[in-house]
Amino acid sequence: MPPAALSVHLSIGQAYAWSVFKAPLESSLDISGTLSALPFQLGIVMLGLSAAFGGTLVERNGPRWAMTVALVCFSSGFLLSALGAYTGQYWLIVLGYGFVGGIGLGIGYISPVSTLIKWFPDRPGMATGIAIMGFGGGALIASPWSTRMLESFGSDSSGIATAFLVHGLVYALFMSLGVLLIRVPRPAEGGAAEDATAGVGGVQVSARDAVRTPQFWLLWLVLVMNVTAGIGILEKAAPMITDFFAGSSTPVSVSAAAGFVALLSAANMAGRIGWSSTSDLIGRKNVYRVYLGVGALMYLLIALFGDASKPLFVLCALVILSFYGGGFATIPAYLKDLFGTYQVGAIHGRLLTAWSTAGVLGPLIVNWIADRQQEAGKEGPELYGTSLFIMIGLLVVGFVANELVRPVHAKYHVKEGVHVPEPA
Amino acid sequence: MSPNPPEGAGRRGLIALSWLWVGAPLAYGLYELVRKATQLFTG
Incomplete structure (x- = not known):
């Protein structure tokens, strides 16, 4: 298969x-x-x-x-x-x-x-x-x-x-x-x-009912925040690494910046299979704690010390991109845990609207802020400082949303092929 | 939803062929990626 x-x-x-x-x-x-x-x-x-x-x-x-x-x-x-x-x-x-x-x-x-x-x-x-x-x-x-x-x-x-x-x-x-x-x-x-094939505790939930649960919207928020944070790096990767080290003794050339972008693509792909498989061992909630918590820490390291060390900058960006890919790949399994496989494809489809939202939000934040900073006469790493701290804030929001995820209430469960809602 | 799957050697051949079908272009993509990524250290 x-x-x-x-x-x-x-x-x-x-x-x-x-x-x-x-x-x-x-x-x-x-x-x-x-x-x-x-x-x-x-x-x-x-x-x-x-x-x-x-x-x-x-x-x-x-x-x-x-x-x-x-x-x-x-x-x-x-x-x-x-x-x-x-x-x-x-x-x-x-x-x-x-x-x-x-x-x-x-x-x-x-x-x-x-x-x-x-x-x-x-x-x-x-x-x-x-x-x-x-x-x-x-x-x-x-x-x-x-x-x-x-x-x-x-x-x-x-x-x-x-x-x-x-x-x-x-x-x-x-x-x-x-x-x-x-x-x-x-x-x-x-x-x-x-x-x-049922979710944790034998749960099966229909797609129609899943979108009525807080769990669906919490995961929607988690995905938006994780994807926005990844796009924050992806969108400006080449100019970002160039600007960060423009004033250093080892500036980054155009071809080296292209190599950095290629390396990010590799981290994105490796994160999809690597982190998603890891989630089978440590659990879905824990792996999202890593994506969001360690991701915020990586952004903080870039914001505070990124311009001091090229290897540190590259390493942090690679980890963030691996979390970006991992977030995409792990979400169907998280949905399976919560809602079972009954209509997990349909639920996953509805959750992908988070991707479209993040696709607009991420580039908007990074580009808008970089443009404003440039107008204010800033240059180098200062162009990205505010964006980086906004990304940390978004990841913290995602972290809290992940912490709030609980098993789905029994009133949403499908029983023997017929949906029997329990009294509220 | 589909006819009976092949068994034994036929099944193993089909599995090998299908992995080759997706693996060959992926290997090409990875080769090009590595070629480009090395520019970070040499460019």
């Missing part, structure tokens, strides 16, 4: 490599940088919306149906974009990659989650970590691959169209492995016994 899940996540993870197409699109179609980012932004919005609203359909129709929908949408998105680039109709690229492809991202992201948990009920953290690690790995593959393709086909509209066409066809073929192999375990296989 892991390769089936990986084939989908490694494909849709291409979304984070969209920036490769930005400059060629801007020059060939004469559009602004803001406009060239639109397909990616719409894609991420559609990811959140389709995961939130399509989660129940995924649970009802099964993982093979979901992966088929993801394959068709994600690949057709590229094919529509190829047509748009070839005819010079940019709106077709926005519609194709952003809207249609974005639906593929959302459905594809949640498609293997509940199935993997059913296959590995004793190690749900490791199971979902493998798949969600694939989403991080997707950009690592797509970024150099797409760059080479544009070098071969050319960066004019015809070359971009050919590259989009090849992407659509290759990803359709690659994702077909997932469609062919994925299946839910039979009762005799894996550990799919009812008690093993």
